[in-house]
Amino acid sequence: MDTLDAFARRKLASLEAAGLRRRLAPTGRLDATHVLRGGRRLLSFSCNDYLGLARDPRVLEAARAALDAHGAGACASRLITGDHPLLGELERRLAAFKGAEAACVFGSGYLANAGIIATLTGPNDLVLLDELVHSSLLSGAKLSGARTLSFRHNDAGHLEDLLRAHRGSAARCLVATDGVFSMDGDLAPVGDLLAASQAHDAWLMVDDAHGLGVVNGGRGAAHGHDVPLRMGTLSKALGSYGGYVCASAPVVDYLKTRARTFVYSTGLPPASVAAALAALDIVERDPARVAEPLRKARLFTGLMGLPEAQSCIAPVIVGDARRALAISQRLEAAGYLVGAIRPPTVPPGTSRLRVTFSAAHGDEEVAGLAAAMADALEAQSA
Numbered sequence: 001m002d003t004l005d006a007f008a009r010r011k012l013a014s015l016e017a018a019g020l021r022r023r024l025a026p027t028g029r030l031d032a033t034h035v036l037r038g039g040r041r042l043l044s045f046s047c048n049d050y051l052g053l054a055r056d057p058r059v060l061e062a063a064r065a066a067l068d069a070h071g072a073g074a075c076a077s078r079l080i081t082g083d084h085p086l087l088g089e090l091e092r093r094l095a096a097f098k099g100a101e102a103a104c105v106f107g108s109g110y111l112a113n114a115g116i117i118a119t120l121t122g123p124n125d126l127v128l129l130d131e132l133v134h135s136s137l138l139s140g141a142k143l144s145g146a147r148t149l150s151f152r153h154n155d156a157g158h159l160e161d162l163l164r165a166h167r168g169s170a171a172r173c174l175v176a177t178d179g180v181f182s183m184d185g186d187l188a189p190v191g192d193l194l195a196a197s198q199a200h201d202a203w204l205m206v207d208d209a210h211g212l213g214v215v216n217g218g219r220g221a222a223h224g225h226d227v228p229l230r231m232g233t234l235s236k237a238l239g240s241y242g243g244y245v246c247a248s249a250p251v252v253d254y255l256k257t258r259a260r261t262f263v264y265s266t267g268l269p270p271a272s273v274a275a276a277l278a279a280l281d282i283v284e285r286d287p288a289r290v291a292e293p294l295r296k297a298r299l300f301t302g303l304m305g306l307p308e309a310q311s312c313i314a315p316v317i318v319g320d321a322r323r324a325l326a327i328s329q330r331l332e333a334a335g336y337l338v339g340a341i342r343p344p345t346v347p348p349g350t351s352r353l354r355v356t357f358s359a360a361h362g363d364e365e366v367a368g369l370a371a372a373m374a375d376a377l378e379a380q381s382a
């Protein structure tokens, strides 16, 4: 048998050989769009701070005030003594913004997804997931012990087929999708998925981590549909940290009573909650800013001759993992930070450059990236 170290070394060597080894790159943030990496200042098209709020003076001021008033941490799980008053205020504001009865704030989006699915379904139940959903939804399905099947990406007809074939043998059924797909930037057909779910007595959950603050006036991809579970994160367009779900009052109360990732994890730090509240204010009051990331993404897809962006995420799919890495390195040499996304984050053979746009990018910066991307693609053509 391998020693632990030998096991880890052998695994790393085979990942390295496949171009799949991952390495951290310490990265400082200089302003809303520039980062410092390896001593170089780079223009980033890799951050999820879509509205440039992570360093907005109003957001920072709110975080500082909360730090002074409430301290650095929540000091306990929310059900013990960690439920500082900012958390309830944020839940009321999120529910109102989403037009929901109630909301529950979790420690992160990952914890929300893991907790929600595992609390609402169990071994006698069925979970149906779009094949490209975020990994945290898969973790929730695994934790639940429910039978889990995938439907073809954005294919409500295939979901309907699976419901017809398998719904009858399960006690409860939950269907989950990303609202905006994190690696593809396309939108889920929420209305069709909801109709199929309702026709078969299944509960629809939409993960709008990349929809909040960006699509449908910032209200997300599920806006305008009566989706019973609307989950999202405070860590992308809101520039802070934490996760949430908007749902009916009984569902929220049940999650707060039983979701293990809520009950057994410390409440969010007050400064993070205050930052999210200040950012939500800006999203509600500044629709012109909210419209900018999508406009920038469309400027890029237009210049590149790609299908028109539906969100602020625009993938440039190149296939091979090593080619994606080489293009990313070439862009970095030209002063641009664009992440190469490889399996298992995306299916094998679909490695890509994932380009994300922020309200803080200038149009001329977007044009500069498009030119550099075209050069890098040509230099690395097979």
Ligand SMILES: *Cc1c(COP(=O)(O)O)cnc(C)c1O
Pocket: 108, 109, 110, 111, 113, 134, 136, 178, 182, 207, 209, 210, 233, 234, 235, 241, 242, 243
């Ligand atoms: C980032 C992300 C999450 C996880 O949210 P965190 O708050 O970062 O843990 C969940 N779902 C999707 C689709 C995401 O992109």
